[in-house]
Amino acid sequence: MWHPGSTPSDRPPTPGARPPKAGVRRLAESLTSLLRAGLVGLTCAAGATALRALLDFAAPDMAPYPLIFPAVLFGTLAAGLTGGLVALVIGMAASDYLFVPPRFTFNPENLTHGLSLTVTVIALLIVLWLAAIYRTTMLLRANEREEAENHLRFLLREVDHRANNLLAVVQSIVKLTKADDGELLRRTLLGRISALGHAHQLLAASRWRGADLATLVGEELRPYALGDAGRVSIRGPSMPLSPGEAEALAMAFHELATNAAKYGAFSTPGGMVAVTWDRDDSGARHIRWQEDGGPAVVTPDRKGFGARVLEQALAAVPGGRTALVWRREGLICEFDLAPQRQKEHRAPADERKAQLDPDFRQGAGF
Numbered sequence: 632m633w634h635p636g637s638t639p640s641d642r643p644p645t646p647g648a649r650p651p652k653a654g655v656r657r658l659a660e661s662l663t664s665l666l667r668a669g670l671v672g673l674t675c676a677a678g679a680t681a682l683r684a685l686l687d688f689a690a691p692d693m694a695p696y697p698l699i700f701p702a703v704l705f706g707t708l709a710a711g712l713t714g715g716l717v718a719l720v721i722g723m724a725a726s727d728y729l730f731v732p733p734r735f736t737f738n739p740e741n742l743t744h745g746l747s748l749t750v751t752v753i754a755l756l757i758v759l760w761l762a763a764i765y766r767t768t769m770l771l772r773a774n775e776r777e778e779a780e781n782h783l784r785f786l787l788r789e790v791d792h793r794a795n796n797l798l799a800v801v802q803s804i805v806k807l808t809k810a811d812d813g814e815l816l817r818r819t820l821l822g823r824i825s826a827l828g829h830a831h832q833l834l835a836a837s838r839w840r841g842a843d844l845a846t847l848v849g850e851e852l853r854p855y856a857l858g859d860a861g862r863v864s865i866r867g868p869s870m871p872l873s874p875g876e877a878e879a880l881a882m883a884f885h886e887l888a889t890n891a892a893k894y895g896a897f898s899t900p901g902g903m904v905a906v907t908w909d910r911d912d913s914g915a916r917h918i919r920w921q922e923d924g925g926p927a928v929v930t931p932d933r934k935g936f937g938a939r940v941l942e943q944a945l946a947a948v949p950g951g952r953t954a955l956v957w958r959r960e961g962l963i964c965e966f967d968l969a970p971q972r973q974k975e976h977r978a979p980a981d982e983r984k985a986q987l988d989p990d991f992r993q994g995a996g997f
Contacts, residue, residue: 668710672717675702680725687730695730696751699723703755707762715759723752842877844870848906851884855897862897867908870916875948876968883944887920887964895962896925914970922961930957
């Protein structure tokens with residue numbers, strides 16, 4: 632903490648204040664850019680003036696201003712408005728001084744020259760404006776192409792990375808899954824691999840930018856709500872997930888739903904599952920799975936593959952944490968995720984309901 636007796640260097644930085652060096656650097660960059668554009672415009676004007684002086688020997692009566700038009704055009708295309716304006720001003724001044732009688736003076740002989748000068752300046756400004764629009768359009772298109780190419784390269788790297796990860800996950804599932812008979816083993820493996828498949832479909836639909844939590848949960852719980860939508864309640868604000876978070880949570884929700892169908896809320900007619908999520912003031916995201924109305928829950932003596940998947944679901948996700956509460960009334964599983972780095976759209980003041988289909992709704996919930 633800073634005290635009145637401390638030196639200025641000991642004072643804590645003001646929140647939101649920009650470092651002085653950054654401001655000086657930006658100012659220097661702006662001045663350098665302006666100087667570079669001015670030099671480009673000056674070069675164009677000098678080239679047009681020199682060429683006009685050479686042509687003056689062959690055609691002394693040639694109009695003084697025609698070569699300024701390409702100078703302004705090239706200056707604008709090469710260096711933007713600054714380059715074009717410098718080429719226009721310097722080129723017009725030099726041509727008027729060197730090639731308009733009486734030469735080497737800025738005093739025109741008659742009114743006709745003044746009108747010609749005005750019309751020429753207006754025409755040059757139109758050329759400058761059109762060239763600036765064209766240059767801006769081309770720069771925007773170039774930036775869009777570069778972004779598209781960068782995104783394509785990112786997708787290729789991501790697909791390769793995800794394919795390797797997916798293979799490792801599938802190998803782990805096959806290695807650790809156990810069952811009493813072959814048919815049960817087959818169904819268990821297919822269910823767990825299908826959960827991964829659903830997550831990958833959502834990621835592919837968003838071009839691997841992420842997946843929506845409401846859609847992810849709804850796809851997993853949809854079969855359990857058919858015929859009785861009141862058994863499932865899903866609510867929370869819009870919450871995009873990164874690819875890694877989506878994969879981890881898809882596996883976790885599959886294990887929770889499978890466990891609920893075998894031993895928990897979905898194994899009895901009156902049981903229900905509520906999935907809710909929200910953000911705290913720091914932006915951290917909290918997801919809660921809560922079962923009610925099922926058989927009495929007993930803490931298991933040993934941990935199977937499903938329990939290990941749940942406890943380690945977010946172990947590889949930065950800032951991720953999972954907590955299981957084996958309460959008697961029903962299992963509670965809580966997932967914590969760190970704040971998202973990218974800017975995202977927040978939900979409206981009233982909670983946005985997850986939308987799956989018209990039948991899958993419940994009163995104030997779905």
